[in-house]
Amino acid sequence: MQFYHHLPEANMLSRDENKRYSRHVILDKVGMEGQLKLKAAKVLVIGAGGLGCPTLQYLTAAGVGTIGIIDFDKIDISNLQRQILFTPQDLGKNKAEIAAEHLKQLNEHVIFQVYPERLTAENALELFAAYDLVIDGTDNFSTRYLVNDAAVLTNKPLVYGSIYKFQGQVSVFNYENGPTYRCVFPIPPKAGTIKNCSEIGVIGVLSGIIGTQQANEAIKITLGIGTTLSGHLLIYDALKATYMKVAVKKSDDEVQKTLDLKASFKTQDYDLFCGVNTAEKSHEITGEYLKQLLNNDNIRIVDLREEWEEPQLEGSNVERIIMSELQEKMDRFKTDKIVVLVCQTGTRSNNVKQLVEQTLQQSDIKELKGGMEKYGK
Amino acid sequence: MNLNIKYFGRIVEITGVDEERLECSDSINLAEFRSLLLSRYYPDLKGESFQIAVDQEVKSEDFRIDKDCELAILPPFAGG
Secondary structure, eight states: OOGGGGSOOTTSOOHHHHHHTHHHHTSTTTHHHHHHHHHHOEEEEEOOSTTHHHHHHHHHHHTOSEEEEEOOOBOOGGGTTTOTTOOGGGTTSBHHHHHHHHHHHHOTTOEEEEEOSOOOTTTHHHHHHTOSEEEEOOSSHHHHHHHHHHHHHTTOOEEEEEEEBTEEEEEEESSTTOOOHHHHOOSOOOTTSOOOHHHHOBOHHHHHHHHHHHHHHHHHHHHTOSOOSBTEEEEEETTTTEEEEEEOOOOHHHHHHHHTTGGGGGGOOHHHHTTOOOTTSOSEEOHHHHHHHTTOTTEEEEEOSOTTOSSOOOOTTEEEOOGGGTTTTGGGGOSSSEEEEEOSSSHHHHHHHHHHHHHHTOOOOEEETTOTTSTTO | OEEEEEEOTTHHHHHSOSEEEEEOSSOEEHHHHHHHIIIIIOGGGTTOOOEEEETTEEOOTTOEEOSOEEEEEEOOOOBO
16 A cells, blocks of 8 residues: 555655655665654754854755744845855845745755744743754854753753854754853853954855754764764864864863753843843842852952851952942942942842942942842752 | 964954964963963953863863973854
8 A cells, every 4th residue: 555655654754755865765874764863853943044044954955854943133135145045035034934935945844943033041941842952053152151051951952053254163062961062161252342243254155164064963963873073172264174173071060050040040141141231131130140150251240248248259250349448449330341249138239239320320230139148049 | 391372263363373382381280371371472362261272172270281282272153
């Protein structure tokens, strides 16, 4: 009976699929079993831009069964130099929606889930939970830390890729007890100097080189073949045509700090962590979050308590300004850094916040919620 | 000992070169190397976030360099 060829199920391939994937199926390391693994796989791609487009094209062609695409951004003419999935007819339209539209034409057997919205701490965990693997094709540090933490909290392997001018980085994080993004880059770069592709430029073909390597890692993980980049950071230099592969280690401390965020994850402010202050967001910071801000040069943590008050707070970016010194040290609050006030119960920090904001005519000072009494408990 | 140093990403904007050789008479750990690089050579590196790989292995700040080696200065890239 040939009857079932017309009713393809997840655990079998249709006649058309058999022909389409024949060059995969004849490979020893893929075979019919591997092709069915690809078909059963659910992969989420964050960002349908320079990295996301080539990744999506190869995953779609390879027959990954379900592909999620999240991107809030619209297609701009300056994207076409490297985002070769898009055409001039697509300008002004949402990237996730248009990417899915084009990709469907490439392979009708793939199911696309489209999210034309911004990835946030509020929607990330639920979204990630619906997939087997996540690919990071974002273009800013705030979202990269958010993606890492959500991948750790939902226990999903994360394929990382990033580009800068003529160089790219690729790795696999949170896979088989390997390192996470935070293990490799625990502290975000100095804010203010961070620019994106639109400000610094990027060689178009680099997106394709790095994006397809991300697709390759995702396919190896799905098939369970070869050696992934987990435990290594691969750095490619397009000008020199050289690769450097450096070994990176897991840091249990960094992983634990991420796991500790679980309860308060939805309220985490990743912009703040990366030194981008947004006054409309909450001015209160939780104790778990304060731990992440220690030693971060984008942040100035001001401890308003007397020296004898416990527990002590230690970090290279922590300084003590007791209440009696406030007026003479008012200059310390005039800074490009984000100021976080800390006291014992939250009362002093609240008073000082109001006083400093009035005196300096600003409205973006943060404070530790509930004070150090609640810290670490 | 000779340290062959390779700079990546936006670190090169500060150093102006992507590779150079520095000589170091005594053994030093990576934290000391980091502050030496900042204080003596490139003060503008202050606040930059980067890891240091010694002979293709990212090492912690207390790792001691005591022989000729290649150091890679690795910042994260944001672009996508």
